[in-house]
Amino acid sequence: MRHTITVLVENEFGVLSRVAGLFSGRGFNIDSLSVAPTNDETISRMTIVTRGDDQILEQISKQLNKLVDVIKVIDFTEGEVIEREMALVKVTAEDAARAEVLRIADIFRAKIIDVTPKSFTVEATGTPEKIDAILELLRPLGLKELVRTGPVAIGRGAKALKG
Amino acid sequence: MKMTGARILLECLKREGVDTVFGYPGGTVINLYDELFSFKDIRHILPRHEQAGVHAADGFARATGRVGVAIATSGPGATNTVTGIATAYMDSIPLVVITGQVPTALIGNDAFQEVDIIGITRPCTKHNFLVKDVKDIATIIKKAFYIARTGRPGPVLVDLPKDVQIATAEFEYPESIELRSYKPTVEGHPKQVEKAVSMLLAAKKPVIYVGGGAISGDAAGELTALATRLHIPVTTTLMGLGSFPEDDPLSLKLLGMHGTYFANMAVTNCDLLVAVGARFDDRVTGKIATFAPHAKIIHMDVDPTSIRKNVRVDLPIVGQVKEVLGRMLKSLDESGDKVAAFHAAIEPWLAEIEGWKQKHPMTYKQTSSVIKPQFVIQKLRELSAPDAIVATDVGQHQMWTAQFFGFREPRTLLSSGGLGTMGFGLPAAMGAQAAFPNRQVIAVCGDGGFQMNLQEMATLVQNRLPVKIVILNNNFLGMVRQWQELFFDKRYSQTCMELPIDFIKLAEAFGAKGFQATKSDEVEATIKKAFETPGPVIMEFKIAREEKVLPMVPAGASLNEMVLNA
Numbered sequence: 007m008r009h010t011i012t013v014l015v016e017n018e019f020g021v022l023s024r025v026a027g028l029f030s031g032r033g034f035n036i037d038s039l040s041v042a043p044t045n046d047e048t049i050s051r052m053t054i055v056t057r058g059d060d061q062i063l064e065q066i067s068k069q070l071n072k073l074v075d076v077i078k079v080i081d082f083t084e085g086e087v088i089e090r091e092m093a094l095v096k097v098t099a100e101d102a103a104r105a106e107v108l109r110i111a112d113i114f115r116a117k118i119i120d121v122t123p124k125s126f127t128v129e130a131t132g133t134p135e136k137i138d139a140i141l142e143l144l145r146p147l148g149l150k151e152l153v154r155t156g157p158v159a160i161g162r163g164a165k166a167l168k169g
Numbered sequence: 170m171k172m173t174g175a176r177i178l179l180e181c182l183k184r185e186g187v188d189t190v191f192g193y194p195g196g197t198v199i200n201l202y203d204e205l206f207s208f209k210d211i212r213h214i215l216p217r218h219e220q221a222g223v224h225a226a227d228g229f230a231r232a233t234g235r236v237g238v239a240i241a242t243s244g245p246g247a248t249n250t251v252t253g254i255a256t257a258y259m260d261s262i263p264l265v266v267i268t269g270q271v272p273t274a275l276i277g278n279d280a281f282q283e284v285d286i287i288g289i290t291r292p293c294t295k296h297n298f299l300v301k302d303v304k305d306i307a308t309i310i311k312k313a314f315y316i317a318r319t320g321r322p323g324p325v326l327v328d329l330p331k332d333v334q335i336a337t338a339e340f341e342y343p344e345s346i347e348l349r350s351y352k353p354t355v356e357g358h359p360k361q362v363e364k365a366v367s368m369l370l371a372a373k374k375p376v377i378y379v380g381g382g383a384i385s386g387d388a389a390g391e392l393t394a395l396a397t398r399l400h401i402p403v404t405t406t407l408m409g410l411g412s413f414p415e416d417d418p419l420s421l422k423l424l425g426m427h428g429t430y431f432a433n434m435a436v437t438n439c440d441l442l443v444a445v446g447a448r449f450d451d452r453v454t455g456k457i458a459t460f461a462p463h464a465k466i467i468h469m470d471v472d473p474t475s476i477r478k479n480v481r482v483d484l485p486i487v488g489q490v491k492e493v494l495g496r497m498l499k500s501l502d503e504s505g506d507k508v509a510a511f512h513a514a515i516e517p518w519l520a521e522i523e524g525w526k527q528k529h530p531m532t533y534k535q536t537s538s539v540i541k542p543q544f545v546i547q548k549l550r551e552l553s554a555p556d557a558i559v560a561t562d563v564g565q566h567q568m569w570t571a572q573f574f575g576f577r578e579p580r581t582l583l584s585s586g587g588l589g590t591m592g593f594g595l596p597a598a599m600g601a602q603a604a605f606p607n608r609q610v611i612a613v614c615g616d617g618g619f620q621m622n623l624q625e626m627a628t629l630v631q632n633r634l635p636v637k638i639v640i641l642n643n644n645f646l647g648m649v650r651q652w653q654e655l656f657f658d659k660r661y662s663q664t665c666m667e668l669p670i671d672f673i674k675l676a677e678a679f680g681a682k683g684f685q686a687t688k689s690d691e692v693e694a695t696i697k698k699a700f701e702t703p704g705p706v707i708m709e710f711k712i713a714r715e716e717k718v719l720p721m722v723p724a725g726a727s728l729n730e731m732v733l734n735a
Contacts, residue, residue: 016350019299024291031292061477068474074296074316077350 008037009063010087010159013052013070014078014169017043021075025052028073034058034066038156049077049169053158055134078167082159089157092129093137094119098148099126107147114140125150133157174303175204175334178267181310183210184342187238189229189603190214191222195242196282197269200334214603214632217624219246221596223253224622227262228597231583232558233604234387236263236317243269244282247328248289252590254324255293259587260408261385263322265313266294272332273301287328295323303336311346320353321472322385357469357488357496364484365443365467365493366500370507372441372465374518375401378424378453381408381586382446382470382490389413389579391494392445398501400512401443402522404432406453407567408586409446411576421522422531425453426722427568430529433720433728435522436461444468446490449479450587459727469493529720529733531572538688542566542641542712545692546573549611549639552696557609558583558601562594562618565647566639568718570613592621595638599625602634609637609700616642616666626679629705637699638707640672643714651717655732676707683707 037055120127216222226237404421421432560583598612676683686695720731
């Protein structure tokens with residue numbers, strides 16, 4: 007099952023390699039990982055999307071907690087979490103396709119952030135499913151290049167994580 | 170007071186109570202060694218290889234329970250420490266390993282003797298630090314010792330660039346340290362502990378299974394009290410040997426691949442397995458699907474990742490085993506009637522176990538002339554001091570020692586259980602002897618493992634460390650040979666050592682003494698002579714070459730599928 011795990015870590019040299027090394031060393035999968043400092047500059051926040059059965063997910067959480075630089079681990083389950091991801095997509099856009107790209111972008115509330123006579127670059131934001139959907143529509147028009155951030159996640163409700 | 174980074178490091182070690190370090194000088198630690206030259210509060214022992222230096226610090230830590238300290242230079246010095254560090258990591262041994270590093274300005278430039286030791290040791294240390302500023306040394310050393318010895322102990326590496334050692338700063342050692350991201354659980358959850366007591370008292374066929382956590386967690390006393398109070402049989406892993414006296418009738422001795430018939434049968438048939446500081450290693454469980462198939466499992470461990478890693482657990486208790494067992498004992502004080510009923514209820518189980526003990530006791534076929542290795546181990550126990558420390562290498566001799574020595578006290582067996590590091594025995598014994606100059610320290614080695622770190626004979630002689638070295642010489646890499654005999658049609662690929670070595674002359678070359686026994690009736694006299702001879706001594710026993718370690722659970726088989734005679 008797909009899980010989104012949020013990890014608060016000390017914003018220190020080498021932390022990313024400790025986390026990434028833990029996943030590779032123990033044979034856990036990483037679908038995506040994003041990391042940046044938080045409101046508290048001594049803390050960085052990672053959002054990791056991973057897969058596994060309950061026993062593997064339990065081990066992932068425990069092993070992450072065991073790393074000395076890890077402050078907190080939250081395994082968000084479906085429903086309690088809001089996820090957003092950004093994609094920048096360079097699409098071939100000539101003749102009639104130009105209008106089609108614009109239409110698709112409009113439907114998905116995406117922005118055109120770069121234009122040439124032969125291409126558009128589209129900025130799309132949303133849930134990973136929404137990004138998948140827009141890509142599916144853009145792909146037949148000639149998808150030249152794609153970059154995705156991987157999702158970032160925050161819990162629903164007024165309760166907040168420090169940092 | 171302002172002092173150099175090198176001096177600050179030494180002052181920190183002193184304040185951590187370090188009196189002995191094992192280290193090897195080199196280009197990037199030359200400043201540290203220069204400070205050490207006039208620093209009289211720390212004894213420095215120079216091994217002949219950095220790997221042995223770390224094993225010695227490890228042996229020191231295993232024997233004392235204190236943090237072992239090793240020093241090495243950058244590059245090859247640092248990489249040579251890796252096997253030692255990984256050995257300590259797998260067995261949860263507290264170490265602080267200090268490596269020199271090229272000056273900060275050169276890091277990443279492929280400088281002479283530069284290696285990314287932080288990257289290399291990341292997966293085999295509990296934590297590691299690169300010190301970038303002289304002002305951070307004191308805090309980092311404080312953290313390193315704190316992390317190494319608390320929670321589930323382990324090795325911590327501190328990489329110290331040359332320029333940081335030369336730079337100066339005010340020295341102030343922090344009184345205490347607090348890490349928001351590292352807070353090991355000490356006390357087990359009270360409700361879980363209560364549940365454990367009621368599960369125990371409801372059991373009809375209980376077994377306690379003890380690992381190294383009972384020794385590193387200093388819980389042998391509580392464990393023994395609990396087992397003897399309730400009459401529960403105890404089996405131990407290799408790392409757990411010594412946590413419960415093996416001469417106690419409740420002892421089932423070693424379990425697992427080379428465990429006793431009665432320990433493996435008891436685990437297979439029990440209805441409650443209480444795991445104390447053990448991690449269900451594959452050498453213990455055999456085939457996981459058929460491990461303790463009828464049992465509810467209580468698992469107490471200071472490390473939450475150990476729980477439910479390999480087996481399902483009915484009752485997890487995260488906490489220091491000493492605390493958890495202590496609370497269980499207290500709780501039992503208030504359940505007097507139930508304890509009496511429990512004793513009666515488990516009588517048939519104890520009788521069943523006694524039957525297995527009678528059916529297949531730990532034994533071997535004695536011969537009149539050829540030396541049986543098991544006989545040497547038994548004689549060693551008989552002739553050695555009650556508080557003797559035994560370090561082993563890895564292989565057949567290690568298993569014979571585990572099976573036949575009869576350990577009674579914690580921290581008297583030093584053995585590489587998790588990583589299985591050949592070459593560990595001699596330097597580990599050296600470290601233990603440095604910690605306890607007046608205790609008897611014995612290194613039991615095979616002829617293969619001994620040759621992996623035999624250069625340390627020089628360190629023993631130079632530092633007057635009177636380790637008594639037993640070499641069980643079969644001129645084979647015996648354990649691999651045993652597998653080849655049983656599972657590879659006796660195709661002894663590269664396991665025959667061919668060249669017979671004159672270990673007596675070898676001992677003499679280092680300025681030590683050497684004695685040899687080739688017949689059974691020479692064993693006792695040889696051991697006595699060696700024990701009476703001052704200084705390090707090699708005792709070489711020419712043993713039955715194709716003797717096997719039995720019983721044996723073939724890899725991947727169930728615990729009750731033991732090969733008893735082959």
